[in-house]
Amino acid sequence: MLSLDEAVERLLGQVRPPAPARAESVSTFDALGRVLAEDVRSLLDVPPEDNSEMDGYALRIADVPQPGTVLRVSQRIAAGQVGTALEPGTAARIFTGAQVPAGANAVVMQELCAPAEGGVRIDASPTAGQSIRRRGEDVQRDATVLRAGLRLGPQALGMAASVGAATLKVGARPRVALFSTGDELAMPGEALKPGAIYNSNRFTLRGLIQAMGGVCEDLGIVPDRLDATRETLRRAAAGNDLIVTCGGMSVGEEDHMKPAVEQEGRLDMWQIAIKPGKPLAFGEVSRGDGSSAWFIGLPGNPVSAFVTFLFAVRPVLLRLQGATDLAPRPIAMRADFAWPRADRRREFLRVRRNAGGGLELFPNQGSAVLTSTTWGDGLVDNPGGTTIAAGDTVRYLPFAELLT
Numbered sequence: 385m386l387s388l389d390e391a392v393e394r395l396l397g398q399v400r401p402p403a404p405a406r407a408e409s410v411s412t413f414d415a416l417g418r419v420l421a422e423d424v425r426s427l428l429d430v431p432p433e434d435n436s437e438m439d440g441y442a443l444r445i446a447d448v449p450q451p452g453t454v455l456r457v458s459q460r461i462a463a464g465q466v467g468t469a470l471e472p473g474t475a476a477r478i479f480t481g482a483q484v485p486a487g488a489n490a491v492v493m494q495e496l497c498a499p500a501e502g503g504v505r506i507d508a509s510p511t512a513g514q515s516i517r518r519r520g521e522d523v524q525r526d527a528t529v530l531r532a533g534l535r536l537g538p539q540a541l542g543m544a545a546s547v548g549a550a551t552l553k554v555g556a557r558p559r560v561a562l563f564s565t566g567d568e569l570a571m572p573g574e575a576l577k578p579g580a581i582y583n584s585n586r587f588t589l590r591g592l593i594q595a596m597g598g599v600c601e602d603l604g605i606v607p608d609r610l611d612a613t614r615e616t617l618r619r620a621a622a623g624n625d626l627i628v629t630c631g632g633m634s635v636g637e638e639d640h641m642k643p644a645v646e647q648e649g650r651l652d653m654w655q656i657a658i659k660p661g662k663p664l665a666f667g668e669v670s671r672g673d674g675s676s677a678w679f680i681g682l683p684g685n686p687v688s689a690f691v692t693f694l695f696a697v698r699p700v701l702l703r704l705q706g707a708t709d710l711a712p713r714p715i716a717m718r719a720d721f722a723w724p725r726a727d728r729r730r731e732f733l734r735v736r737r738n739a740g741g742g743l744e745l746f747p748n749q750g751s752a753v754l755t756s757t758t759w760g761d762g763l764v765d766n767p768g769g770t771t772i773a774a775g776d777t778v779r780y781l782p783f784a785e786l787l788t
Contacts, residue, residue, distance in 0.1 A: 385657040388730055392699055394654075395666060399678055401706045402625065406556035412544050415536050417597050418554035419705040424530040426547035429520035434484040435463075437515040441475040441497055442488035445510045456503040461485065475504055484516055491515035523547055533708030535597070535788065555706035560593045561620030561677070562586070563603035565613060565632040565641055571605075584754060585630045585689050589682070592693050593628065595787050596701040608632075613644040621648070621669040621677040625704055628697060631684025645669060645679055656696075657768060659729040660688040660751035664696055685751040691732050691763070694786045712786050714765055714779035721745035723772035730768045734760040735780070743780060762786075 386394075407421035436442065447455060458474035461467040463481035470476055470487035478484070478491060490510035498505045523529055529543055530536075536544075536552070544552060569583040570576055583605060593600040601624060606616045613632075620627045632641035642665070645651040651667035665681030680697055682689045699710040720742035723733065734756035735743040743764065746756040762782040764772075772778060 385655040385662070385729075388656055388658050388695055391654055391656050391664060392696060395680075395696060395700055396703055396710070399700050399703050401704055402556060402558075407553055407706075408556055409551045409553050412541055412549055412552055415541060415544075415552045415554060416538065418536050418552070418557075419597070419702070419707045420530055420532050420534045420536065421553045421555050421706055422532050423528045424544050424547065424549050424552065426523045426525055426527050426529055428548055429525050430523040430546055431517050431519060431521070433519050435517050436478045436480055436482050436484060436491045437517055438491065438493045439479050440491050440493040440515065441504055441506065442470065442478045442484050442491050443475040443506070443510065444470065444472065444488060445490050445512055447473050447475075448492075448506050448508075448510055451507050451509055452505060454500045454503050454505050459485070475506070477504075489513065489516075531708075533706055535702070535705075535707050535709070537788070555704075557597055557599045558626055558701055558704035559601065559624040560598040560701070561601045561603055561624040561627045562589055562593060563606050563616055563620065563627075563629055565606045565608060565629065567608045569605050584686050585684070588686065588690055588754075589628060589630065589693060592690075592697070592787075593701070596698055597705055598626075598701050608640060610640040610644055613640045614648055617644055617648045617669050617679075621671050624677050626678045626680065626700065627669055628680050628682065628693075630682040630689045632681075641665075641681060645681070649676055649679065651679070656692075657729045658691070658695070659727055659731045660685065660749075661692045661695075661732075662688070662729070664692060683751075686754040687734075687757060688751045690754075690757055695732075698786065712781050714781050716777050717780040718742040719745075719764070719772050719776045719778045720774060721772070722774050723766065726769050726771045728768050731764075731766040732781075733764040733766055735764050736761045743778065 455475040457477050458471045459467050460477040461482045462479050466483050467476055467485040470485045476485050489512050492506055492508055492510050496508040529547055530540055564583055564586050568580050570580045572582050590600050590602055603616055606612050645667055649667055649669040654664045656662055656664050663683045667679045668676035669679050670676045682692050702710050734746045738744050746759050762780055765779040765781055
């Protein structure tokens, strides 16, 4: 069996982002979750001028030889206004974010000042630069503030806006076809016939594709026939970068996905040393023009499909958008459970954090127990052949990390 790392390396060694021509400019307002296709450079210094950190009084420190000095208030400067040069021996009433007037070299917060006859009393000994945000102290003009390959979160959008970027060049969203095979599958709202089950994987995988920035073309449930499967593969390849399916990859008489992909392109069947998971199919489905769409076939058990998507499909979707940060970052945490049954495969255990700062284990770790993924808030990445005792430090991967 391949290790998970080897499988992901093989996937990423073949999958490349689309040509740069697929990149597009979008409004910074609408760029959440997109991947930058080029660096963002600042158009200005941030802040653009020295400004006040707080409400108070701008002054010259030389005009306050000792606490209790009274200065005449010569002007009032609100945020968005530009005052005049500060007259010697005076103070300017100033508000948070307002530009510091020329000649002032300190701001004293209003809590350290008091009204006095003839002006304001300064009840502190100010120091040079006190409570002043200096021009360019956050960002300097022409500095690169966001790098190509970054998946944009809310704070990155704020950063882009702060340097004047009204639009951003981002990678095109990958187009992903999704379909299921199986005559036993039904949709919620339909009456279940004997032997039928509701198609939960369709909802999980569609949501995961969208969460990873993909545009999902849901082709529904395909009958268990070779001709129907081949026709759906051709249709899926025609307008998409990637095709994702689950189940139907065995060699039984009703499992048509494997021969269908082999007849429409090429297919590699991999056994990956993970639990839940293990089977993974990767290949290509040919288009009429000689190009092809990538194909990934996932195992059919709900948790297996979920976990395998997170560690095999997620990096592919991010790579197709031009992202550079593909590997999730584990957190070292304390296990408040025991796992005495070591498996030779690398295991992903469904857990959740508790109030004591440790991790609790869902009692049923079966690959069909979808409840474990909604009860839990992450996975423990447990190396093959490893047992866990209560109190051990383990590698925790929060779903919040895996779904961004």
